[in-house]
Amino acid sequence: MIAEPQTTKLNRFSRTLTQEISNPAAKAMLYGVGLSEDDMQKPQIGIASTGYEGNTCNMHLNGLSVYVKQGIQASGLVGLIFNTIGVSDGMTNGNDGMRYSLPSRDLIADSIESVVAAQWYDGVVTVVGCDKNMPGAIMAMARLDRPGIMVYGGTIRSGHYKGQKLDIVSAFEALGKKYANNISDEDYEGVIKNSIPGAGACGGMYTANTMASSIEAMGLSLPFSSSYPATHEGKQEECKKIGAAMRVLLERNIIPKDLITRKSLENAFTIVMALGGSTNAVLHYLAIARAVDIQLTLDDIQAISDRVPFLADLKPSGKYYMEDMLAIGGVPAVMKYLYEQGMIHGDCMTVTGKTVAENLADIPSLNFETQQIVRPISNPIKKTGHIQVLRGNLAPTGSVAKITGKEGLQFDGTAKVCEHEGEVIDALQKGEILPGQVVVIRNAGPKGGPGMSEMLKPTSAIMGAGLGDKVALITDGRFSGGTHGFVVGHVTPESFEGGPIALVHNGDRITIDATTRELTLHISDEEMAQRRSEWKRPAPSFTKGVLGKYIRNVKSASEGCVTDEA
Numbered sequence: 001m002i003a004e005p006q007t008t009k010l011n012r013f014s015r016t017l018t019q020e021i022s023n024p025a026a027k028a029m030l031y032g033v034g035l036s037e038d039d040m041q042k043p044q045i046g047i048a049s050t051g052y053e054g055n056t057c058n059m060h061l062n063g064l065s066v067y068v069k070q071g072i073q074a075s076g077l078v079g080l081i082f083n084t085i086g087v088s089d090g091m092t093n094g095n096d097g098m099r100y101s102l103p104s105r106d107l108i109a110d111s112i113e114s115v116v117a118a119q120w121y122d123g124v125v126t127v128v129g130c131d132k133n134m135p136g137a138i139m140a141m142a143r144l145d146r147p148g149i150m151v152y153g154g155t156i157r158s159g160h161y162k163g164q165k166l167d168i169v170s171a172f173e174a175l176g177k178k179y180a181n182n183i184s185d186e187d188y189e190g191v192i193k194n195s196i197p198g199a200g201a202c203g204g205m206y207t208a209n210t211m212a213s214s215i216e217a218m219g220l221s222l223p224f225s226s227s228y229p230a231t232h233e234g235k236q237e238e239c240k241k242i243g244a245a246m247r248v249l250l251e252r253n254i255i256p257k258d259l260i261t262r263k264s265l266e267n268a269f270t271i272v273m274a275l276g277g278s279t280n281a282v283l284h285y286l287a288i289a290r291a292v293d294i295q296l297t298l299d300d301i302q303a304i305s306d307r308v309p310f311l312a313d314l315k316p317s318g319k320y321y322m323e324d325m326l327a328i329g330g331v332p333a334v335m336k337y338l339y340e341q342g343m344i345h346g347d348c349m350t351v352t353g354k355t356v357a358e359n360l361a362d363i364p365s366l367n368f369e370t371q372q373i374v375r376p377i378s379n380p381i382k383k384t385g386h387i388q389v390l391r392g393n394l395a396p397t398g399s400v401a402k403i404t405g406k407e408g409l410q411f412d413g414t415a416k417v418c419e420h421e422g423e424v425i426d427a428l429q430k431g432e433i434l435p436g437q438v439v440v441i442r443n444a445g446p447k448g449g450p451g452m453s454e455m456l457k458p459t460s461a462i463m464g465a466g467l468g469d470k471v472a473l474i475t476d477g478r479f480s481g482g483t484h485g486f487v488v489g490h491v492t493p494e495s496f497e498g499g500p501i502a503l504v505h506n507g508d509r510i511t512i513d514a515t516t517r518e519l520t521l522h523i524s525d526e527e528m529a530q531r532r533s534e535w536k537r538p539a540p541s542f543t544k545g546v547l548g549k550y551i552r553n554v555k556s557a558s559e560g561c562v563t564d565e566a
């Protein structure tokens with residue numbers, strides 16, 4: 001006898017396969033993977049993991065997915081794990097590998113969207129750990145009209161060597177010290193061997209922890225998801241709680257589009273500013289907003305930067321690591337403080353089925369007597385946010401600067417042009433990078449790179465060589481969250497499109513001014529026009545494969561580098 005079609009809304013997608021007579025093969029396959037008759041009545045939840053063995057940020061995610069599945073099954077739902085790709089920025093080896101990093105965000109989004117939609121899952125849980133995985137997961141969740149929750153894999157613990165705490169950036173900076181003959185071979189190897197002690201995402205307020213903290217603030221992951229280190233028992237407990245939360249979302253049909261609103265995006269970026277997060281958050285939130293048709297702009301982000309102070313003494317510019325945050329109450333305690341100060345919208349709905357204000361009601365307040373990581377608003381590291389949007393004749397449609405104030409607010413210098421990031425390392429080794437220079441790295445944009453590489457190697461090498469406060473760097477590429485120093489990235493239009501950054505000559509005077517938010521190339525309009533008339537668009541580096549497709553589809557950095565818009 002054929003069962004009557006179920007009308008309950010909890011399995012409103014999967015019932016197409018499990019209840020309709022026209023899909024016998026699908027039902028047969030579901031029996032084949034081990035589902036019971038009873039299971040055929042239950043909602044199905046896709047669990048997308050970016051787990052893979054080759055990188056510490058993601059090596060444990062398949063294991064966490066099993067805990068998520070246990071919680072899902074215990075809540076009367078069917079959990080089905082699938083994998084999608086991940087790319088580790090820490091292992092991309094300069095431009096060649098790094099070209100694939102930002103494109104991987106959109107591949108992750110496309111692949112999660114494809115599996116969840118094609119297999120008729122009623123909800124999706126994403127278990128993700130690295131920089132691009134998180135925005136990729138959220139973009140997919142935003143496109144799918146069904147409940148979704150993100151689980152962050154968690155931050156790494158610090159490494160230790162000769163009494164020093166270490167992380168991934170220590171390894172890059174050791175290279176700069178090696179070039180400058182400031183480190184012995186033994187200590188160089190000691191730093192490399194001890195920087196990364198096991199599972200977890202890069203440990204400062206770099207891109208992974210920035211995205212995890214702000215996505216939690218946006219309401220798309222459970223409270224404390226960004227604060228439990230990867231190896232903390234709380235991380236497993238969080239995974240097991242996902243099933244109960246998913247059931248509430250299914251029962252109330254709360255979907256990511258309901259949670260990602262202008263207000264919740266503002267909450268996300270408020271946390272990015274207060275914690276001193278990565279400039280990559282700009283790209284990713286522009287893209288996330290576009291996925292739900294909210295026109296978030298660089299000016300909106302600047303407005304948040306203008307009103308939110310930079311409070312947290314976290315790496316890369318500060319002293320502490322993400323693992324230290326849990327002891328002071330984690331991201332929820334910071335959110336509570338900002339909410340009490342009127343900087344966080346309390347009425348945004350979250351994946352707990354409660355509002356931000358309801359989630360924060362029982363969270364202990366930050367104790368400014370006993371902790372030094374997060375400063376009070378009355379004594380900030382910087383009165384406004386560290387992320388500044390600069391425009392000017394060198395970046396007519398915008399650029400993004402990371403200005404913590406530690407390096408000053410203005411830099412005036414002469415251009416040292418590098419056609420790709422490898423030239424910076426060569427120039428550094430030859431002693432050609434000099435105090436007072438503005439290093440210009442071009443051909444690094446989304447189309448020109450392609451893939452808008454991160455400049456962690458050059459910036460870390462410059463830091464390691466002791467030039468961090470003596471040279472500035474501008475690029476149409478982007479920066480790792482681990483980057484610090486006087487840096488301006490996301491320069492648009494990019495050089496591949498004939499943006500003014502393509503027209504800079506060695507020795508030109510450049511001013512970076514965070515007080516007026518201007519990026520100025522000091523040449524006349526006539527000279528600019530003359531140079532433009534001589535410029536020829538380079539041939540694309542790729543015409544086929546994933547990067548060829550990316551070059552044809554990617555929008556500019558000021559539009560979030562999305563690839564799914566006409």
Ligand code: FES
Pocket residue numbers: 057088089090091129130131168201202208
């Ligand atoms: Fe994965 Fe840094 S390389 S978080």
